[in-house]
Amino acid sequence: DPNPGADPGADPDPGADPNPGADPDPGPGADPDPGPGADPGSCSGNSVERKIYIPLNRTAPCVRLLNATHQIGCQSSLSGDTGVIHVVENATDLDWALSTGPHPPYMILLDGKLFSREILMRLKGNPRISGLAVAAVSPAPSGGFSPGLKCPNDGFGVYSQDYGPQFSHCNGSAWNPAGSGLSYEDFPFPIFLLEDANETQVIKECYRAHNVPREGSAPQFPLCAMQLLAHMHAAASTVTCMRRSSLQSTFSINPEIVCDPLLDYNVWSSLHPINSSGKVDPGQQLILAATRLDSHSFFWNVAPGAEASVGSFVALLAAAEALQAAPGSRRLPRNVLFAFFQGETFDYIGSSRMVFDMEQEKFPLRLENIGAFLELGQVSLRQDSVLWMHTDPVSRQNRSVDSQVRDLLAALVNSSSGSGVSVREPGFSQPLPPSSFQRFLRSRRLPGVVLSDHRAAFQNK
Numbered sequence: 001d002p003n004p005g006a007d008p009g010a011d012p013d014p015g016a017d018p019n020p021g022a023d024p025d026p027g028p029g030a031d032p033d034p035g036p037g038a039d040p041g042s043c044s045g046n047s048v049e050r051k052i053y054i055p056l057n058r059t060a061p062c063v064r065l066l067n068a069t070h071q072i073g074c075q076s077s078l079s080g081d082t083g084v085i086h087v088v089e090n091a092t093d094l095d096w097a098l099s100t101g102p103h104p105p106y107m108i109l110l111d112g113k114l115f116s117r118e119i120l121m122r123l124k125g126n127p128r129i130s131g132l133a134v135a136a137v138s139p140a141p142s143g144g145f146s147p148g149l150k151c152p153n154d155g156f157g158v159y160s161q162d163y164g165p166q167f168s169h170c171n172g173s174a175w176n177p178a179g180s181g182l183s184y185e186d187f188p189f190p191i192f193l194l195e196d197a198n199e200t201q202v203i204k205e206c207y208r209a210h211n212v213p214r215e216g217s218a219p220q221f222p223l224c225a226m227q228l229l230a231h232m233h234a235a236a237s238t239v240t241c242m243r244r245s246s247l248q249s250t251f252s253i254n255p256e257i258v259c260d261p262l263l264d265y266n267v268w269s270s271l272h273p274i275n276s277s278g279k280v281d282p283g284q285q286l287i288l289a290a291t292r293l294d295s296h297s298f299f300w301n302v303a304p305g306a307e308a309s310v311g312s313f314v315a316l317l318a319a320a321e322a323l324q325a326a327p328g329s330r331r332l333p334r335n336v337l338f339a340f341f342q343g344e345t346f347d348y349i350g351s352s353r354m355v356f357d358m359e360q361e362k363f364p365l366r367l368e369n370i371g372a373f374l375e376l377g378q379v380s381l382r383q384d385s386v387l388w389m390h391t392d393p394v395s396r397q398n399r400s401v402d403s404q405v406r407d408l409l410a411a412l413v414n415s416s417s418g419s420g421v422s423v424r425e426p427g428f429s430q431p432l433p434p435s436s437f438q439r440f441l442r443s444r445r446l447p448g449v450v451l452s453d454h455r456a457a458f459q460n461k
């Protein structure tokens with residue numbers, strides 16, 4: 001980064017001023033002997049490092065993400081942030097780090113049960129905190145946990161001032177009541193998940209040996225400290241970051257990557273072949289069967305939320321395989337396009353790209369060719385083997401759309417009889433849950449149904 005000083009993440013960084021290396025003992029290790037840390041100049045840096053540091057091997061960072069206007073997520077300063085370890089096993093343990101302890105900045109080792117919005121917001125505003133390591137909880141908390149929004153994809157679906165304003169901002173239907181919104185906050189310090197309970201134990205032992213206040217008085221140096229390093233060059237907003245990236249690649253011999261686009265590929269395939277270099281005849285109608293491929297998580301590459309999307313994309317893959325193997329499928333009057341969308345959590349980037357390509361004639365189909373849309377939402381946690389058929393009350397005000405939707409509902413009811421799964425409608429005036437179908441509806445009033453295991457709020461907590 002040619003201009004780290006302009007990095008907003010670097011300024012409020014408490015780790016930068018009280019340089020922990022200047023302490024009598026940097027002591028991040030379990031080594032009780034202050035000797036080697038006090039005089040690092042006299043011997044080889046590597047062997048000192050090996051004596052005083054214990055590397056953590058199973059961790060996952062929270063990373064920084066940008067959109068057009070904001071930054072969210074976490075980062076450390078360039079060389080990592082350091083602080084005296086303080087273990088927090090219940091909320092009252094926080095006071096020591098937040099106000100009374102004499103050795104700030106503190107690195108908090110937080111019990112996973114306390115990883116909540118309330119506690120993180122208290123830490124976020126306090127300059128005495130230099131970072132956070134969260135011990136994974138197992139089994140998962142029974143009340144559920146979601147760092148997403150109560151109203152996922154708010155503002156990027158179909159409902160707005162101009163289209164069903166009574167339904168915009170999830171009015172009257174909170175789909176994700178457990179959502180804390182933590183994934184959308186901007187934290188000025190690094191946050192890591194500790195995935196291995198044994199490693200958490202190593203840190204706790206060092207804390208107990210050196211850092212616990214004895215008989216009310218503060219512990220003396222040497223203290224046990226921890227350094228967390230997850231520097232992110234990206235800052236401020238996508239616009240800023242892309243400008244810096246292009247400066248780097250223009251003027252530097254070894255350009256440093258400042259930020260990466262969120263990038264992946266939608267996957268699609270059809271029952272009957274489609275000539276991908278031609279155009280499907282405008283009169284030909286097919287069925288688009290769609291689902292999403294991924295989920296978002298607070299910690300990099302640790303994705304408990306995948307549970308919500310895996311059930312549906314495995315089901316759609318199975319349907320595609322079964323259908324092409326079924327006798328008579330060649331003679332079906334309508335072709336079926338199976339589509340798997342990427343990155344839907346982030347403003348529906350997968351489905352909105354396909355809609356864009358269809359509108360720009362960069363796809364073998366046009367929106368007009370979609371005779372019916374069938375989407376699998378979250379389908380794996382059925383209660384009493386019920387699937388709910390969600391439809392859009394606004395487009396159904398049009399008689400012709402409504403009659404096509406009714407045909408679709410009738411076909412689903414018909415085909416579910418005897419299958420052990422019953423399908424039901426949630427009620428005519430309920431809007432669609434967050435779904436890729438909403439992005440298609442923004443461009444054209446297509447008849448469509450979203451199947452899910454939840455009638456209103458998500459079952460999957």
Ligand SMILES: *[C@@H]1O[C@H](CO)[C@@H](O)[C@H](O)[C@H]1NC(C)=O
Nearest residue numbers: 067068069070071072184185
């Ligand atoms: C960017 O993200 C922030 C935080 O989630 C949000 O408040 C803002 O509206 C988003 N900006 C755009 C253009 O979507």
Ligand SMILES: *[C@@H]1O[C@H](CO)[C@@H](O)[C@H](O)[C@H]1NC(C)=O
Nearest residue numbers: 058195196197198199200201
């Ligand atoms: C943690 O330590 C225990 C006892 O030493 C050991 O049995 C277990 O396999 C370790 N777990 C991991 C994930 O390394």
Ligand SMILES: *[C@@H]1O[C@H](CO)[C@@H](O)[C@H](O)[C@H]1NC(C)=O
Nearest residue numbers: 054055056057198199200202
């Ligand atoms: C991580 O692995 C290294 C090398 O195997 C080991 O020395 C160290 O103790 C491990 N860290 C923890 C916290 O167990």
Ligand SMILES: *[C@@H]1O[C@H](CO)[C@@H](O)[C@H](O)[C@H]1NC(C)=O
Nearest residue numbers: 273274275276277278279280
């Ligand atoms: C596919 O479409 C292109 C352009 O219309 C045409 O030239 C080509 O012959 C078609 N291929 C097949 C196999 O129909």
Ligand SMILES: *[C@@H]1O[C@H](CO)[C@@H](O)[C@H](O)[C@H]1NC(C)=O
Nearest residue numbers: 397398399400401444445446
């Ligand atoms: C209903 O939608 C069809 C196209 O789907 C359109 O041709 C027709 O004009 C619409 N009817 C009304 C009353 O808006």
